[in-house]
Amino acid sequence: MNVIVTGTSRGIGRELVKAFCRKIRSGTIYAFTRREGVTKPLRRDCEAINPAVNVHGVIHNMNARSYDAYREQLFPKNIRIDIIVNNAGMLVNKPFGRITQEELRAVYDANLFYPFGIIQACLPRMRKGSHIVNISSMGGVQGSAKFPGLSAYSSSKGALAVLSECLAEEFKPKGIAVNCLALGAVQTEMLKEAFPGYKAPLSARQMAEFIADFSLKGHRYFNGKILPVSLSTP
Numbered sequence: 001m002n003v004i005v006t007g008t009s010r011g012i013g014r015e016l017v018k019a020f021c022r023k024i025r026s027g028t029i030y031a032f033t034r035r036e037g038v039t040k041p042l043r044r045d046c047e048a049i050n051p052a053v054n055v056h057g058v059i060h061n062m063n064a065r066s067y068d069a070y071r072e073q074l075f076p077k078n079i080r081i082d083i084i085v086n087n088a089g090m091l092v093n094k095p096f097g098r099i100t101q102e103e104l105r106a107v108y109d110a111n112l113f114y115p116f117g118i119i120q121a122c123l124p125r126m127r128k129g130s131h132i133v134n135i136s137s138m139g140g141v142q143g144s145a146k147f148p149g150l151s152a153y154s155s156s157k158g159a160l161a162v163l164s165e166c167l168a169e170e171f172k173p174k175g176i177a178v179n180c181l182a183l184g185a186v187q188t189e190m191l192k193e194a195f196p197g198y199k200a201p202l203s204a205r206q207m208a209e210f211i212a213d214f215s216l217k218g219h220r221y222f223n224g225k226i227l228p229v230s231l232s233t234p
Helices: 011-023 039-049 067-074 101-125 151-170 189-194 204-220
Strands: 002-005 027-033 053-059 083-086 131-137 177-183 226-229
Touching: 002 011, 011 027, 011 039, 011 053, 011 204, 027 039, 039 053, 083 101, 083 204, 101 151, 131 151, 131 204, 151 177, 151 226, 177 204
Parallel strands: 002 027, 002 083, 027 053, 083 131, 131 177, 177 226
Antiparallel strands: none
């Protein structure tokens, strides 16, 4: 089995790689990160969990550029991608009137255009039974509670949720499922940035276990769904 997880330098993404190592028998996990030096210790941890799983670190900026050329460099010919978890994200916590165009573009690059590009690049490598899981937020769900300062983040995550619905319909003839998990509060560095001092009911490892299970089995029951995964608000 071959799995892509983006945003693996910390938090849920890092724990997701370990969770997949515990749950799959063998294969390769492509651990996408922007940060140099974080994959080596993660690979050591995963070798201790399951030596039959190869963790391949991929240093890649979240600016969604040159995917066609990049795809050929990354994946051997004829390799199949079974699961993509678009977990990488970026948050700017600022009043609406003070958000710069550069900050807005960076948030949308990370939260929308980057997963869009990853899926486009990997689509030729996906087959019937593959599963794409986009990680959104409860802040990106219509009708949910919204919070000051998170307009860029929440609106970009809302766009990712709708993209998931669109792709599920488009990929139906290929047998590729696309679902979106709208996460509530999880104790991560990103939560601390958005809500300093708030204590979340779930750890990054607990949420990663759920996401890994859903990625492996959820496409048997769901397709094109935006599923809230939340115990609390925020």
